[in-house]
Every structure is written in C-alpha cells, then in structure tokens.
Amino acid sequence: MVSSYGCDFMNSEHVAGNDKGKIMLYALSTCIWCKKTRELLQSSAVAFDYIYVDLLKGEDRVQAIDEIKKYNPGTSFPTLVIDGKAIVGFREKEIKEALG
Amino acid sequence: MENDYPEPSPEEIDRLYSRLEKEARQGGYNLNSDGEFARGLVKGLLVNERRYGYQACPCRLAADDKIADLDIICPCYYRDADVTEFGACYCALYVSKAVLKGEQKLGSILERRPPKEERQKLQPQPEPQSKSLLSASVAEPRAGPGTLKLSVPVWRCLVCGYLCGRDGPPEICPICKAGKERFERFI
Incomplete structure (x- = not known):
C-alpha cells in the first residue's frame, strides 16, 4: 500500500485499484470530509x-501546499486532482462523474 | 506520514463531546446529530490540541501559530455565517435547527476563510496580550471624539458577536466560550 508510485511526493501513499487516470487526494488526517472522499x-x-x-513537516509541507495551490488557490481540503482537474470538497456526484 | 501523538481515548472524546453539546445547547447552537460524524470531528479537535496547543478546526490546515489561527480555533469566526447560509459550519460539527430537524440537507460548504495572503491584508488581529487589550485600546475609543460618551468600552466576541461593556473583555465569552484573545474593541 505504501509507495511513491505515480505521484509527485515521496510521502504519499498508494492505494491499488483500477486505472482511471492519475488520481491524487490532498487531505487532512483529522478531516471527516477528507475521510469520506477517501472512502x-x-x-x-x-x-x-x-x-x-x-x-x-518543514519542506515537505511547503512543497505539498505549493502543489495544491496550482489547483486550488485557497488550499482547502479535500482537494482531489483527477488527471490535472481539481474537485474541491466532498462533492460526491462530481467525483463519481469524474471517475466515470 | 505517521502521527506521533497518542490517539485520544474514547472516554476523552466522549467527555469533550458532552461538554460541547451542553455548551452549544446553552448558547442556542446545535451539534451535528450524527454522533459518529461529530465524534470524529471532536477527535480531530483533541488531536489538534495535542499537536498545536489549541483546538484548530479539524478540516483546515493549522499554521501551528495560535495568533495566525485565532480565526479557525473551534468554534471558528466563520461558523455563524456558514450555519446561516449552508446549514452547517465548514466541518459540519455545528448545524442549523433546520438541518437538525431534517428539513435541510447538508451539502458541500465553500471555504469562507480568506486565503493566507488576503488574511494578512485584512484588519489586524486582536492583540493576544490582555495588557494591550486593557491599556492601549481603552484610551482610543474607535467612535471618535464627541460621537459617543461611554463610561466603559464595548467589546465584541469575534466568534458569536456577543457584546459587553466593561473595562476589558471577559476571560471567556459567556455565549460561545471563546477566549478573551478572540474579542475586539467594538466601541
């Protein structure tokens, strides 16, 4: 489960599954909406x-925030990036549509 | 991505949940009635308290700087406006009566907190030290000379808007329990 495969960050975790493009979820460990998005x-x-x-921490956090800002200048969570297109917040319908 | 803080225990979560529920009710607010959901957020508050020393919103990235994060300590400065407009605060720990009764459905809530760059441009944060709250601003009533003559200044809670006339802000807001560092000199 833990790898940096297909992702911009050493610290990210990979969840195996069907390939629906490059999907990156920027989340907070304490956020329930992020949890719902991940689920x-x-x-x-x-x-x-x-x-x-x-x-x-430190540089890793700065790098992650800079990355999120490209898609979501407000840097709010969850920010879900699917093939370069961001969905901000737990927008169930939009996410399902984007996943096809 | 390891969390280096011990997990809050179910008892700790229950204790804080019960306190927040009681305080919400007393102040005319409502906690989300989805107990599991609300407890998840309360756990986040406890985690953030351990990490940062204050209960930052679990759904926002804290700066690990209490002054910079005064607006997102729970309950946040944006709660009341979000509950009014969307039926819930940003993380949905607090909900409107309509949501509580099932008359309004919760949707995704837009972030009302301005981005960092804009926040820095906005009006200065209230001084954290009681010394400056008590001395500097008392001497400079904002209403201007001749417009208002008050025997004491008026303080406004930045979370819930509670107003009181006294020499300095109260230790904690009697309505929403915000600390005195989250009051501004209103008049």
Missing part, C-alpha cells in the same frame, strides 16, 4: 494516491 475512492475501487498534509 468514496476506495469503494469505487480506483487506483489513487493520497497524502495527509497535516502530518507533513
């Missing part, structure tokens, strides 16, 4: 990477 991805059985930004 939705897991129940959809897609391959994705996720990272808990609140558990990052």
Whole structure:
C-alpha cells in the first residue's frame, strides 16, 4: 500500500485499484470530509494516491501546499486532482462523474 | 506520514463531546446529530490540541501559530455565517435547527476563510496580550471624539458577536466560550 508510485511526493501513499487516470487526494488526517472522499475512492475501487498534509513537516509541507495551490488557490481540503482537474470538497456526484 | 501523538481515548472524546453539546445547547447552537460524524470531528479537535496547543478546526490546515489561527480555533469566526447560509459550519460539527430537524440537507460548504495572503491584508488581529487589550485600546475609543460618551468600552466576541461593556473583555465569552484573545474593541 505504501509507495511513491505515480505521484509527485515521496510521502504519499498508494492505494491499488483500477486505472482511471492519475488520481491524487490532498487531505487532512483529522478531516471527516477528507475521510469520506477517501472512502468514496476506495469503494469505487480506483487506483489513487493520497497524502495527509497535516502530518507533513518543514519542506515537505511547503512543497505539498505549493502543489495544491496550482489547483486550488485557497488550499482547502479535500482537494482531489483527477488527471490535472481539481474537485474541491466532498462533492460526491462530481467525483463519481469524474471517475466515470 | 505517521502521527506521533497518542490517539485520544474514547472516554476523552466522549467527555469533550458532552461538554460541547451542553455548551452549544446553552448558547442556542446545535451539534451535528450524527454522533459518529461529530465524534470524529471532536477527535480531530483533541488531536489538534495535542499537536498545536489549541483546538484548530479539524478540516483546515493549522499554521501551528495560535495568533495566525485565532480565526479557525473551534468554534471558528466563520461558523455563524456558514450555519446561516449552508446549514452547517465548514466541518459540519455545528448545524442549523433546520438541518437538525431534517428539513435541510447538508451539502458541500465553500471555504469562507480568506486565503493566507488576503488574511494578512485584512484588519489586524486582536492583540493576544490582555495588557494591550486593557491599556492601549481603552484610551482610543474607535467612535471618535464627541460621537459617543461611554463610561466603559464595548467589546465584541469575534466568534458569536456577543457584546459587553466593561473595562476589558471577559476571560471567556459567556455565549460561545471563546477566549478573551478572540474579542475586539467594538466601541
């Protein structure tokens, strides 16, 4: 489960599943909406990477925030990036549509 | 990505949950009635208290700087406006009466907190030290000379809007329990 495969960060974790493109979830370990988003991805059985930004320190955190800002200038969570397109917040319908 | 803080125990979570539930009720607020959901958020508050020393919103990234995060300590400065507009605060720990009764459905809530760069440009944060709250601003009533003559200044809670006229802000807000560092000199 733990790897840096297909992702921009050494610290991200990979969840194996069906390939639906490059899916990256920027989340907080304490956030319930982030948890719901992760559970939705897991129940959809897609391959994705996720990272808990609140558990990052120093340069790793700065790098993650800079990355999120490219997609979501407000840097809020969850930020889900599917093939370069961001969905901000637990938007169940949008996420399901994006996953096809 | 290991969490280096011990997990809050179920008893700790229950204790804080019960306290917040009671305080919410007394202040005219409502906790989310989805107990599992609300307890998950309460756990996040306890985790953040251990990490940062204050109960930062579990759904926002704290800066590990209490002054910079005064607006997102739970209950946050944005709660009341979000409960009014969306039926819940950003993390949905607090909900409106309509949501509680099942008359309104919860949706995704937009982040009302301005981005960091904009926050820094906004009005200065209230001084954290009681000394400055008590001395500097008392001498400079904001209403201007001749407009208002008050025997004492008026303080406003930045979380719930509670107003009181006294020499300095109360230790904690009697309505929402915000600490005195989260009051501003209103008049």
